[in-house]
């Protein structure tokens with residue numbers, strides 16, 4: 001029996017993790033849940049379903065709402081107030097990190113965005129296995145995260161990285177030639193840059209193969225998700241950035257591949273269903289039976305592969321550049337993107353502005369001596385090298401990049417994809 005804490009329990013990853021766990025009650029027990037506080041009713045249902053004894057909510061004002069929702073849900077189920085065992089509730093900006101440090105065997109981090117960094121570090125410090133969906137924390141923390149992880153402690157949930165971990169079991173590190181990440185190509189696959197100038201948030205959220213949260217779905221449309229995954233693969237498996245490729249595979253059945261020095265390539269294949277990599281990360285290194293449906297080899301099907309159009313989708317090469325720069329550059333790449341995704345959904349910038357602004361903010365962070373024109377505070381504005389980087393410098397770079405990106409989204413309110421360069 002493994003005790004599990006689920007961070008981001010109300011999201012796409014969190015709810016699917018709870019589904020996997022409820023199908024394996026003899027193997028897992030949920031001891032803690034954490035969420036932002038945006039969906040209190042669902043969180044209350046999860047508390048009563050799992051019997052979790054610790055609940056963390058980041059929005060401090062949600063505590064009373066959660067208590068009321070717990071009683072309301074219990075009464076809906078016909079439970080008397082004496083039957084309701086209220087969990088310990090912690091709230092505020094550090095709540096998720098507190099939950100991550102709660103004694104357990106596995107912490108699953110399914111929080112979205114750079115808010116996952118401190119919980120990731122807290123989980124690693126606790127000694128529990130970390131099943132990591134929150135790729136942003138690894139990308140921005142870099143060696144601060146990998147250095148805090150003991151051998152085998154960090155297990156990928158991301159479908160491509162789970163695939164790579166499975167394929168890497170097929171050879172020794174010196175036998176690995178290249179890693180090949182597959183990308184669906186998103187809803188705008190095949191379009192030129194000009195053909196994406198007027199796309200709407202609703203169109204960007206229509207992912208062809210996966211049902212996921214808003215940020216990662218938008219990142220799949222821009223290919224920023226694949227850029228983050230390139231850095232994630234580099235950090236997890238220690239293969240240099242120049243030996244990691246991206247190939248577009250619209251069916252999302254081959255989840256990634258490892259090419260070995262003798263010319264052999266191993267691929268991991270399964271219909272797109274996150275329950276498989278979530279289940280494998282929870283039970284790692286063992287496989288559980290019946291977690292997800294396998295490929296159906298009795299019907300005709302075609303799997304296709306095509307090169308990525310880096311001109312229309314510059315995000316992967318921009319991420320690669322941030323990875324080569326190292327230090328706080330990936331944190332800036334990620335934070336500027338998170339702000340731009342919000343601005344795009346709020347109608348302040350166009351789809352193409354997202355990458356234009358991310359590039360400008362990254363350029364500014366890495367330019368020797370910085371560039372003129374910014375009115376946001378200077379703290380975090382300069383690149384800190386990998387050797388000098390610590391958690392405060394990552395958080396400062398994250399805050400600076402957000403402020404600078406916000407400033408650019410306000411200065412450039414056009415939604416025609418032709419961002420006026422102010423730098």
Ligand SMILES: NC(=O)C1=CN([C@@H]2O[C@H](COP(=O)(O)OP(=O)(O)OC[C@H]3O[C@@H](n4cnc5c(N)ncnc54)[C@H](OP(=O)(O)O)[C@@H]3O)[C@@H](O)[C@H]2O)C=CC1
Pocket residue numbers: 007008009010011012013014034035036037038039040058096109110111112113115133134135136157158159210211212213214215216274
């Ligand atoms: N969805 C997928 O299939 C995949 C997701 N991932 C990664 O997994 C992570 C989660 O993605 P996904 O589940 O799609 O996202 P969702 O938006 O569906 O869910 C995000 C979860 O995080 C919680 N949350 C958000 N901000 C905070 C915060 N500051 N503190 C605590 N909790 C917070 C939300 O709580 P609430 O809404 O209740 O406030 C919610 O439970 C991302 O890093 C993503 O890149 C990776 C591969 C696949």
Ligand SMILES: CC(=O)[C@@H](O)[C@H](O)COP(=O)(O)O
Pocket residue numbers: 158159160182183184185186210216219220221225226274
């Ligand atoms: C399910 C998963 O792991 C996502 O990261 C997925 O890969 C997104 O699809 P894209 O390949 O379109 O980015």
Ligand SMILES: [Mn+2]
Pocket residue numbers: 158159160229
């Ligand atoms: Mn992925």
